[in-house]
Amino acid sequence: MNAITADFINHRDASSALTIVPVAGRIGAEIRDISLARDLNPATQSAIRAALIRHKVIFFRGQTDLGDVGHEAVAEGLGAPVKHPTVPIVAGSRFLLELSAREGYGASSWHTDVTFVPDYPQASILRALVVPEAGGDTMWANTVTAYADLPVSLKQLADSLRAVHCNAYDYEPSVPYPGGDDSARFRDIFVSKIYQAEHPVVRVHPESGEKSLLLGHFLKHFVGLGLADSRRLYALFQEYITRPENTVRWRWQVGDVAIWDNRATQHRAVADFGTQKRTLRRATVAGDIAVGINGEKSKALESTNP
């Protein structure tokens, strides 16, 4: 067991006001005995933020009374909510996005949310409204421990690289959606405006100071490398992120809420639920412009209409 894992498992957050139970060895913790609808106050909010930074994804079961308004309040407790740049909001909500079964299939490759803008969200809050009887889990990976695992020479390479991310990514669900091929319609909305951003490949976390790998499925190419070399290099780094030891997997129940630190994780849906219904809603909280290890910042490249 390496030092990071030992430290993680031994640290049960006895100092926290919350009941925190780690789910996997390197990422993810369930927070028990709290109602997000009733118990949010400055003390619980700061304890939740501390748990989020430490565990990177936190889970709350049984929040069936939260509703859209309560969901939005949880987001506001973490910062300034932000709408998705292209996907319309849920009718009657202020900034929620809905992921139905179709979008779940679309999210079934590893990514960090909205990295096609320089100041992509710091956190996402996902709530389960309808879940399949079997399947449809979500997985998260720790991009900080992935960076820490790299051999020194690969760390040096990652440290020196920047990459271009774009919402018109190489869109291909890991499994075709069995409910009818409407992928063109889904994609048309997603890319109704094209966004591009250039990021450092190693991001320094603005709160914890931890270094993480900033990659995911919106990455188009590394600066200075062509598509073929970029694809190979991407696969090399991604393997450190997505190895099972570096992930946590959540089996959804109706009313569950997951909050992740979008600056230190990747995630993906598991597209194994066939045509069963699955509906999740998501809020995102504005982030700041990413900064690399030498202080170099992310920047927007041109946004265009296709």
Ligand SMILES: O=C(O)CCC(=O)C(=O)O
């Ligand atoms: O459907 C899922 O499990 C994940 C969806 C997703 O990528 C997101 O909410 O950001």
Ligand SMILES: [Fe+2]
């Ligand atoms: Fe996502």
